[in-house]
Amino acid sequence: MRQKLTLAYKLKSTAIVTTVGVGAFFGIGVYRNEDKFYDKFLMPIVQLCPPEYCHRLAVLGFKYKLFPRQHQPDSENLKTKLLDFSLSNPLGIAAGFDKHGEAVDGLSQSGFGFVEIGSVTPEPQPGNDKPRVFRLIEDKAIINRYGFNSDGHDAVLERLLKLKKSNAEIVLGVNLGKNKTTEIAHDDYVKGIDKFASVADYFVVNISSPNTAGLRNLQQAENLQLLLRKVIEARNKLDQAKRPPILLKVAPDLTDSDVQDIVSVISKKECRVDGLLISNTTIERSESLKSKDKSETGGLSGAPLGSRSTKMIAKIYTATKGQVPIIGIGGIFNGQDAFDKIVAGASAVQIYTSLIYHGPPVIQKIKKELSNLLAANGYESVEMARGKQAKIIAKETK
Structure with missing residues (x-):
């Protein structure tokens, strides 16, 4: 009897020690924000769980500030201007991650230069049926067909009002969508312009998601002209002291x-947006994709989108003669990817998929590598590098 109790006690003690040890190991790894720890240990475990469940956990992690905040200031050569905003660095989080405006403060503290939330629709809606998110691990990509799942304008505005009271320094973009x-x-x-004018530093008109039926038709010249005219009219009716810039996501x-039509439309005075986001997810599927879920319906993001979006940036930068600020998005996993988009014509960049695959350490990794690349290529700032290879890249796409 005593032997059984002793054995049970030993097993229980071993279990407690092991649990504490594993917990301490993971806790220290998260606290130190080590990329090797995330890539070798944490993210492989995370990837055993359903993608949408993990997405939700990640948002909650930033919401409750469970990830380390950045303590060291950004390198001087990363400081830049986007629209009329001074950024400590050009790296932002793309819309689609924090859809409901829950984690803005935590994302900012982790080192992002600016944060974009949404897409937000006027009325709450559940989005498309689950499952609707798929990892393509072999391809470093994700397919999603969320379909603008949103808490709606009122709930999101309430959160953003509280945020701005506590931290007015965050450069905040509100990405607007339409109800199904x-x-x-x-x-x-x-409605979105009117609702969020008091809290948004800039607006994004999202008409390029492939997951809402008919949405991409709004990119056609006639439809786009009507839409932008109405949106800009609404913005211009606001108090002159608070008229956030309007950007278009393509x-x-x-x-x-299509590119020529869009450039033509945004060149008209009544449709002149303040910037472009290039690009949203793609519906194209390369034959080189390896993952089993590659044929799932939805928008593809991640590494396979990288070259395609960079070439689109160069095309539009060249077509607009560099007069329209561009935020580059798609396949940014390291500093070289960010640098490529900047020299193609982007004023700033955003990530999403690389954060899902590599966790918060990827934020500092990209910034450090980008800073080094700017210096190595003789650029003292992001603005100096912007568009320096746009014509070369644009010619390669013809």
Whole structure:
């Protein structure tokens, strides 16, 4: 009897010690924000769980500030201007990660130069049926078909009002979408302008998600002209002291004719946006994709999108003669990826998929590598490097 109790006690003690030890190991790894720890230990474990569940955990981690904050200031050569904003660095988090505006403060403290939330729709809606997120691990990519799942304007505004009271320094973008059942699309975007004018530093008109039926048709010249005219009219009716810039987010799957149409539309005074986001996810599927879920319906993000979005940036930068600020998105996993988009014409960049695969350490990794690349290539700032290879890259796409 005594032997059984002793054995049980030993097993229990061993279990406690092991649990504490494993917990301490993971706790220290997270606290130190070590990329090797995340890549070798934490992320492989995370990837055993369903993707949407992990996405939610990541948002909560930033919401409750469980990840380390950045203590060291960014390198001087990363300081830059985006629109009229002075950024400590050009790296932002793309819309689609913090859809409901829950984790803005935590994301900012982790080292992002600016934060974009959304897409937000006027009325709450659940989005598409689950499962709707798929990892393509072999391809360093994700396919999603969320379909603008949103808490709605009122709930998100309440969160952002509290945020701005406690931290007004954050450069905050609000990405606007339309409800699935809305027939007159521009009505929903105008509602978003009116609703978030007091908290948004800039707006994004998202008409390029492939997961809402008919949404991408709004990129067609006639539809786009009407939409932008209505949105800009709404913005211009606001108090002059608070008229946030309006940016347009476009798809990476545009033809040369589509690009020409968009450039033509945004060149009109009544449709002149303040910037572009290039690009959203792609519906194209390269034959080189290896993962078993590669044929799932939805938008593909991550490494396979990198070259495609960079070429689109160069095309539009060249077509607009560098007069329209561009935020580059798609396949940014390291400093070289960010550098490529900047020399193609981007003023700033955003990530999403690389954060999902590599965790918070990727933020510092990209910034450090980008800073080193700028210095190695003789650029004292992001602005000096912007568009320096745009014409070369644009010619390569013809």
